[in-house]
Amino acid sequence: MAWDNATGGFVDNGNPGRLVTERSTAWRNGGTGFGFSRFQSTLNRNLAVANGADVSLGSGSGGSGNSWNLGGSWSFVSTGPGVITGPRRADGSIPSSAFLRPANGADAGARF
Structure with missing residues (x-):
């Protein structure tokens, strides 16, 4: 997940190789949510909203x-990052959360 960055969310940064990005979410970034302008990259089941x-x-x-392939308008179950930015479980993992999950139930974007 990439959110509230001044510029881009996920970018190739001029990488000369073929990149694969799957199940990532870019939300409310000042620049481009997914900026892969060089070479041939593959992007599957990603979610970009309000960038x-x-x-x-x-x-x-x-x-x-x-x-962007599926079209339509997108909203989220939760836009509160508290579970993601808050304390972790004893094993170091992030607790399960509805943060930035599509309200329409689509199988796109990151999951915690």
Whole structure:
């Protein structure tokens, strides 16, 4: 998950290789949520909502099951990051949370 960044959420940063991004969520970032403008990358089941621009893909990049492939409007069950940013379990894991889960039940984006 990437949220509230001044610029991009997930970016290729000029990486010359083929990247694969799956089940990630970009929300409320000032720049592009998913910026993969170089080379051929594969993006599957990602979710981009309320970013400066949700997605910018270069030629040859694509994927399926992403919010921009599915279309429509997107809202979340929870936008409160308290469970994610708060205390962890004794084993160090993040407690389960509805934070940034699609309200429509779609199988896209990150899960905790």
